[in-house]
Amino acid sequence: MDIKLVDRGQEGELILTGKLDSNNAVQVGELFLKTADRFKDITLNLSGLKYISSAGIRSLKKLYMKVRSNGGELSIINASQNIQEVLEMIGYAEMFNLK
Template identity: 60%
Template sequence: MDVKLVDRGEEGELILSGKLEASNSAAAEELFLKQADRFTNITLNMKDLKYVSSAGLRVIKRLYLKVRGNGGELSASNVSDYVMEVFEMTGFATILNFK
């Protein structure tokens, strides 16, 4: 998985591409939580994210908890139909803000 960062002041946008899965979840978690310390609000741009596994969902949940704990909001944008289906089946569709 590749991640690009766009700095928008208090909001950071993480542009994700590839797959968020067990093989890269530890590195993704480290990067995501570092950004949660830097930005109040974070948007995950999933335009090019093809797949998310249960390990990837765990990383997103930890990011969500950290951002909310800091008084911010975690949003998702450009979510593919497949990833949205995963979010709906797991309840993530009710906790994330969608742009």
């Protein structure tokens, strides 16, 4: 898993590449929360994300909860068709402002 941060003032964009699964979900989740402490709004660019497990989805939900508690917005862009379908199936597509 590789994550690149793009600083856009009050918004941070995280570009994820690889797989978000139980092998790295804890570390990625910690990075997500640190990013939420720094930026009000966060965009997750999933153009390079090939796979997400339930542990990865939990990390996304924790990030969402933190961003919302800070009064911000979490958006997901460029998700593959498979990842979009998973997020839609579990009812998270609207919550994550999937674009």
